[in-house]
Amino acid sequence: MNERSEQPTDTAGPLARGSRTDSAVDPATETFVAHRNLLFTVAYEMLGSAADAEDVLQETWLLWAGVDLGTVRDQRAYLVRIVTRQALKRLRTLSRRKESYVGPWLPEPLLTAPDVAEDVELADSVSMAMLLVLETLAPTERAVFVLREVFDLDYDEIAEAVGKSQSAVRQIAHRARSHVAARRPRDAVSPAQTRNALKAFQQAVETGDLQSLLDILAPDVVLLSDGGGLKQAALAPVVGADQVAHVLGRITPAASLQPAQVNGHPALIVRLDGDIDTVITVRIDEGLITGLYAMRNPEKLSHMERETTVSR
Known part of the structure; x- marks a missing residue:
């Protein structure tokens, strides 16, 4: 892209x-x-x-x-x-x-203003974890879910937008809600909890402390990395704390990890020689990192240099 x-x-x-x-x-x-x-x-x-x-x-x-x-x-x-x-x-x-597409496809990360997190529903809707859940919906289901659940449009307005009857839209909305509910993070996670988890994660990576890294990763954690065929990245999901920790251990000591607000949530920017190399966002369930999303495709990092405004 x-x-x-x-x-x-x-x-x-x-x-x-x-x-x-x-x-x-x-x-x-x-x-x-x-x-x-x-x-x-x-x-x-x-x-x-x-x-x-x-x-x-x-x-x-x-x-x-x-x-x-x-x-x-x-x-x-x-x-x-x-x-x-x-x-x-x-x-x-x-x-x-x-x-x-070469390897896993991840949504394009956006550098967002800190105040986006104040609108919890908006921040949740643009989070990397939620966007990946939305990827599992059919196109019309995705449109109906976004317009109804995020932007609170009336069913008649949504019906006109997607070219369906109101009754059909109600059925689609119900189906999409059930689909998303079964796949979204189980508990609401505060920005402070995410920051704390990322801080521990960052410290473990920077110090090479394998045990501290394993302590913050869920046993069944999944790492998805998107290089788009332009940067080295795993061509399939990496599953399991030991395997993920092994991959993360390859981050060069020359890299700097910088906290940032990405898609309405705390995240880490990995820089090499001052340039953005990777953007790491996370999914957290019950205090542990269950999902790690590493964007490495340079064609999908240009929106990390300046804030993007999102609103409802």
Whole structure:
């Protein structure tokens, strides 16, 4: 998946982030800019790719620019409908791309502001663990779940967005909720708990203390690493505390581990010679790390250099 690092992560349409709106700005542009961060978040949660979410925003803007605003009753809902439909089209294309992807495919990590964690539901919805759960849903199920559970849209609005009847959407929502509930982390984990686990993890890796590392890893921990065929990474999941600890023991002493806020949760950035080499996010259940997600694909790290705004 090709990134375009020169584009800000939340830019779409004629106005970049931070541009001043005034009386010269037409109503369509003003409305689009006002809802841009929301639209980006919808697209990103559906796709797991910031680059593709940006493309969807561009497509949404082009369609929105041709709409007669006088015929639109609820502009926010109308924009969400457009972005959902465009994301659904791209989601099917992404599924075909993933079939030929080298090794495990992980969602693209985002450097997020600390205040994202204050909205617990939003932070949970963009977490790496949740995005991977959403990957197991069919495209329409994913769209319905995101729009209903994360953005609290009414069933009639969702029905229009996905082209289904309200009764069908209710059934899809129920099925998707059950599917996600069976696969999401068992307990809510506070940011402080995650930070503490990562701090212990970081110290164990930096000091080479194997026992301390094993103490923080669940016996059945799974490590997924995404190199995209561009960086060395395990081509299959690494399962079990001993095996995962062995892989982590290969992190060079020359690397520096830097705490960061990634996808609304504490994470670690591994740097070599000042450059980002790997982004490590975790899933925690009952106080132990049960999932480790290591993003190494350089094409999926460009959004780690500056914060991306996500919102509901």
